[in-house]
Amino acid sequence: MVAEPSLSELRVADEGFLVASMIERCPKTMMVRELVRNAIEAAGSAAPGGRRVEIGTALIDGIAKLRIWNTGTGLTAAELHRMCDIASSIGKPHGLDGNFGMGAKVASLPSNQRGMHYRSCRQGVVHEVVLAKQGGVYGRLIRNGRDVADVTALALREGRDLRCDWTEVVLMGNHEIQDTAADPYCGDPHSPADWLQRALSARFFRLPEGIELILLDGSAFVPVAPA
Ligand SMILES: Nc1ncnc2c1ncn2[C@@H]1O[C@H](COP(=O)(O)OP(=O)(O)O)[C@@H](O)[C@H]1O
Ligand SMILES: [Mg+2]
Known part of the structure:
Protein backbone atom coordinates (compact mmCIF):
# COMPACT_ATOMS: atom_id res chain seq x y z
CA MET A 1 0.00 0.00 0.00
CA VAL A 2 1.34 3.47 -0.93
CA ALA A 3 1.39 5.86 2.03
CA GLU A 4 -0.69 9.04 1.72
CA PRO A 5 1.61 12.06 1.21
CA SER A 6 1.71 13.93 4.50
CA LEU A 7 2.83 17.30 3.18
CA SER A 8 2.19 19.61 0.29
CA GLU A 9 5.42 20.38 -1.56
CA LEU A 10 6.76 23.94 -1.62
CA ARG A 11 7.02 25.68 -5.00
CA VAL A 12 8.62 28.90 -6.20
CA ALA A 13 6.38 31.95 -6.45
CA ASP A 14 8.83 34.29 -8.20
CA GLU A 15 11.15 32.26 -10.40
CA GLY A 16 13.05 35.19 -11.92
CA PHE A 17 13.87 36.52 -8.47
CA LEU A 18 14.99 33.11 -7.22
CA VAL A 19 17.19 32.55 -10.28
CA ALA A 20 18.86 35.98 -9.96
CA SER A 21 19.38 35.66 -6.21
CA MET A 22 20.90 32.17 -6.55
CA ILE A 23 23.27 33.39 -9.25
CA GLU A 24 24.29 36.49 -7.38
CA ARG A 25 24.91 34.74 -4.07
CA CYS A 26 27.14 32.03 -5.53
CA PRO A 27 30.85 32.36 -4.65
CA LYS A 28 32.20 33.50 -8.02
CA ALA A 42 31.38 15.46 -21.01
CA ALA A 43 34.84 14.48 -22.32
CA GLY A 44 34.37 11.13 -20.57
CA SER A 45 31.78 10.25 -23.23
CA ALA A 46 34.32 10.60 -26.09
CA ALA A 47 36.12 7.56 -27.49
CA PRO A 48 39.19 6.43 -25.53
CA GLY A 49 42.20 8.39 -26.74
CA GLY A 50 40.02 11.38 -27.64
CA ARG A 51 38.93 12.52 -24.18
CA ARG A 52 40.23 16.03 -24.14
CA VAL A 53 39.61 19.32 -22.33
CA GLU A 54 41.45 22.44 -23.49
CA ILE A 55 41.53 25.75 -21.69
CA GLY A 56 42.56 28.50 -24.05
CA THR A 57 41.43 31.83 -25.43
CA ALA A 58 39.22 33.13 -28.21
CA LEU A 59 40.09 36.53 -29.66
CA ILE A 60 36.87 38.56 -29.77
CA ASP A 61 37.21 42.06 -31.27
CA GLY A 62 40.91 41.92 -30.40
CA ILE A 63 40.37 40.99 -26.73
CA ALA A 64 41.33 37.58 -25.32
CA LYS A 65 38.40 35.77 -23.73
CA LEU A 66 38.75 32.58 -21.70
CA ARG A 67 37.59 29.51 -23.61
CA ILE A 68 37.01 26.01 -22.25
CA TRP A 69 36.60 23.37 -24.93
CA ASN A 70 35.93 19.66 -24.59
CA THR A 71 35.28 16.59 -26.67
CA GLY A 72 32.39 14.25 -25.84
CA THR A 73 28.83 13.94 -27.10
CA GLY A 74 27.66 17.36 -28.29
CA LEU A 75 24.29 18.96 -27.66
CA THR A 76 21.42 19.38 -30.12
CA ALA A 77 19.66 22.76 -30.41
CA ALA A 78 16.94 21.58 -28.02
CA GLU A 79 19.49 20.27 -25.50
CA LEU A 80 21.55 23.46 -25.72
CA HIS A 81 18.38 25.43 -24.97
CA ARG A 82 17.47 23.18 -22.05
CA MET A 83 20.93 23.12 -20.48
CA CYS A 84 20.71 26.87 -19.87
CA ASP A 85 17.99 26.44 -17.29
CA ILE A 86 19.01 26.17 -13.65
CA ALA A 87 19.08 22.63 -12.21
CA SER A 88 18.65 21.13 -15.68
CA SER A 89 20.94 18.16 -16.20
CA ILE A 90 20.91 16.21 -19.43
CA GLY A 91 22.04 12.61 -19.46
CA LYS A 92 23.62 12.66 -16.01
CA PRO A 93 22.08 11.94 -12.65
CA HIS A 94 20.63 14.91 -10.84
CA GLY A 95 21.64 14.90 -7.19
CA LEU A 96 22.18 17.11 -4.20
CA ASP A 97 25.39 15.32 -3.23
CA GLY A 98 27.88 16.93 -5.65
CA ASN A 99 30.85 18.49 -3.88
CA PHE A 100 30.44 21.95 -5.32
CA GLY A 101 26.97 21.41 -6.70
CA MET A 102 26.05 25.01 -7.42
CA GLY A 103 26.67 24.45 -11.10
CA ALA A 104 28.71 26.14 -13.77
CA LYS A 105 26.10 28.61 -14.97
CA VAL A 106 25.25 29.84 -11.48
CA ALA A 107 28.94 30.22 -10.59
CA SER A 108 29.91 31.89 -13.88
CA LEU A 109 27.11 34.33 -14.62
CA PRO A 110 27.91 37.00 -12.01
CA SER A 111 31.35 37.39 -13.62
CA ASN A 112 30.08 37.10 -17.20
CA GLN A 113 27.06 39.30 -17.46
CA ARG A 114 28.13 40.28 -20.99
CA GLY A 115 27.78 36.66 -22.02
CA MET A 116 28.67 33.01 -21.69
CA HIS A 117 28.82 31.84 -25.30
CA TYR A 118 28.08 28.11 -25.47
CA ARG A 119 28.68 26.32 -28.74
CA SER A 120 28.24 22.63 -29.32
CA CYS A 121 28.98 20.42 -32.32
CA ARG A 122 26.82 17.32 -32.63
CA GLN A 123 27.30 15.12 -35.68
CA GLY A 124 28.71 17.98 -37.75
CA VAL A 125 26.07 20.57 -36.84
CA VAL A 126 27.03 23.47 -34.55
CA HIS A 127 24.58 25.44 -32.43
CA GLU A 128 25.19 28.44 -30.22
CA VAL A 129 23.41 30.00 -27.28
CA VAL A 130 24.48 33.05 -25.29
CA LEU A 131 23.59 33.41 -21.60
CA ALA A 132 23.72 36.97 -20.34
CA LYS A 133 22.24 39.55 -17.99
CA GLN A 134 20.16 42.41 -19.34
CA GLY A 135 18.01 44.87 -17.42
CA GLY A 136 18.55 42.91 -14.19
CA VAL A 137 17.35 39.65 -15.75
CA TYR A 138 19.41 36.53 -16.58
CA GLY A 139 18.50 34.72 -19.77
CA ARG A 140 19.39 33.53 -23.28
CA LEU A 141 20.13 36.37 -25.72
CA ILE A 142 17.68 36.61 -28.59
CA ARG A 143 19.41 37.34 -31.89
CA ASN A 144 17.53 37.44 -35.20
CA GLY A 145 14.45 36.23 -33.34
CA ARG A 146 16.14 33.09 -31.97
CA ASP A 147 17.82 32.17 -28.70
CA VAL A 148 19.64 29.14 -30.17
CA ALA A 149 21.30 29.67 -33.55
CA ASP A 150 22.70 27.22 -36.09
CA VAL A 151 26.27 28.50 -36.58
CA THR A 152 27.59 25.56 -38.62
CA ALA A 153 28.47 27.73 -41.65
CA LEU A 154 30.26 30.25 -39.43
CA ALA A 155 32.18 27.50 -37.62
CA LEU A 156 33.31 26.08 -40.98
CA ARG A 157 34.45 29.54 -42.13
CA GLU A 158 36.41 29.82 -38.90
CA GLY A 159 38.15 26.55 -39.81
CA ARG A 160 36.66 24.55 -36.95
CA ASP A 161 36.89 20.79 -37.15
CA LEU A 162 33.38 19.34 -37.17
CA ARG A 163 34.37 15.70 -37.62
CA CYS A 164 34.02 14.94 -33.94
CA ASP A 165 31.57 16.25 -31.34
CA TRP A 166 32.71 19.02 -29.02
CA THR A 167 31.36 21.73 -26.76
CA GLU A 168 32.91 25.04 -25.76
CA VAL A 169 32.13 28.01 -23.61
CA VAL A 170 33.69 31.44 -24.15
CA LEU A 171 33.49 33.86 -21.24
CA MET A 172 32.88 37.50 -22.14
CA GLY A 173 33.27 38.90 -18.62
CA ASN A 174 31.63 42.04 -17.31
CA HIS A 175 33.49 44.58 -19.48
CA GLU A 176 34.11 44.78 -23.20
CA ILE A 177 37.88 45.19 -22.84
CA GLN A 178 38.30 42.61 -20.04
CA ASP A 179 40.81 39.87 -20.85
CA THR A 180 38.91 37.07 -19.13
CA ALA A 181 41.83 34.65 -19.39
CA ALA A 182 44.18 36.93 -17.41
CA ASP A 183 41.53 38.63 -15.28
CA PRO A 184 38.47 36.36 -14.99
CA TYR A 185 36.91 38.29 -12.07
CA CYS A 186 37.61 41.79 -13.39
CA GLY A 187 39.99 42.59 -10.53
CA ASP A 188 37.61 41.50 -7.75
CA PRO A 189 39.36 39.41 -6.59
CA HIS A 190 42.68 40.10 -8.28
CA SER A 191 43.95 37.05 -10.23
CA PRO A 192 47.66 36.18 -9.98
CA ALA A 193 49.42 34.91 -13.12
CA ASP A 194 48.96 31.28 -12.00
CA TRP A 195 45.28 31.63 -10.96
CA LEU A 196 44.13 28.81 -13.22
CA GLN A 197 46.65 26.25 -11.98
CA ARG A 198 45.79 27.21 -8.40
CA ALA A 199 42.04 26.98 -8.91
CA LEU A 200 42.30 23.58 -10.55
CA SER A 201 44.79 22.19 -8.02
CA ALA A 202 42.45 23.16 -5.20
CA ARG A 203 39.67 21.14 -6.78
CA PHE A 204 41.08 18.24 -8.77
CA PHE A 205 43.40 15.87 -6.95
CA ARG A 206 43.10 13.43 -9.78
CA LEU A 207 41.52 13.34 -13.22
CA PRO A 208 39.33 10.50 -14.44
CA GLU A 209 41.23 7.80 -16.32
CA GLY A 210 42.19 8.83 -19.83
CA ILE A 211 41.17 12.51 -19.65
CA GLU A 212 43.73 14.98 -20.92
CA LEU A 213 43.43 18.54 -19.57
CA ILE A 214 45.48 21.19 -21.38
CA LEU A 215 46.06 24.57 -19.75
CA LEU A 216 46.22 28.09 -21.20
CA ASP A 217 49.96 27.85 -21.86
CA GLY A 218 49.60 24.52 -23.65
CA SER A 219 50.94 22.44 -20.76
CA ALA A 220 49.06 19.41 -19.45
CA PHE A 221 47.46 19.78 -16.03
CA VAL A 222 49.05 17.45 -13.51
CA PRO A 223 46.98 17.14 -10.34
CA VAL A 224 48.89 17.56 -7.09
CA ALA A 225 48.01 14.98 -4.45
CA PRO A 226 46.91 16.59 -1.17
CA ALA A 227 49.64 16.50 1.51
N1 LIG B 1 31.08 21.31 -21.38
C1 LIG B 1 29.99 20.60 -21.66
N2 LIG B 1 30.01 19.69 -22.67
C2 LIG B 1 28.92 18.97 -22.97
N3 LIG B 1 27.76 19.07 -22.33
C3 LIG B 1 27.68 19.96 -21.32
C4 LIG B 1 28.78 20.77 -20.93
N4 LIG B 1 28.39 21.56 -19.91
C5 LIG B 1 27.12 21.27 -19.66
N5 LIG B 1 26.68 20.30 -20.51
C6 LIG B 1 25.34 19.71 -20.54
O1 LIG B 1 24.46 20.60 -19.90
C7 LIG B 1 23.79 19.97 -18.83
C8 LIG B 1 23.71 20.93 -17.68
O2 LIG B 1 24.92 20.99 -17.03
P1 LIG B 1 24.97 20.82 -15.45
O3 LIG B 1 26.35 20.40 -15.05
O4 LIG B 1 23.84 19.99 -14.97
O5 LIG B 1 24.67 22.25 -14.95
P2 LIG B 1 25.67 23.46 -14.74
O6 LIG B 1 25.99 23.98 -16.10
O7 LIG B 1 24.84 24.41 -13.96
O8 LIG B 1 26.87 22.93 -14.05
C9 LIG B 1 24.61 18.74 -18.51
O9 LIG B 1 23.78 17.70 -18.05
C10 LIG B 1 25.26 18.39 -19.84
O10 LIG B 1 24.42 17.54 -20.59
MG1 LIG C 1 27.75 21.16 -13.69
Missing part, protein backbone atom coordinates in the same frame (compact mmCIF):
# COMPACT_ATOMS: atom_id res chain seq x y z
CA THR A 29 35.62 31.87 -7.71
CA MET A 30 33.89 28.48 -8.06
CA MET A 31 33.49 29.37 -11.74
CA VAL A 32 36.47 27.65 -13.32
CA ARG A 33 36.23 24.39 -11.39
CA GLU A 34 32.52 24.08 -12.17
CA LEU A 35 33.11 24.74 -15.87
CA VAL A 36 36.02 22.31 -15.94
CA ARG A 37 34.00 19.72 -14.07
CA ASN A 38 31.28 19.91 -16.73
CA ALA A 39 33.94 19.67 -19.44
CA ILE A 40 35.59 16.63 -17.82
CA GLU A 41 32.25 14.89 -17.35
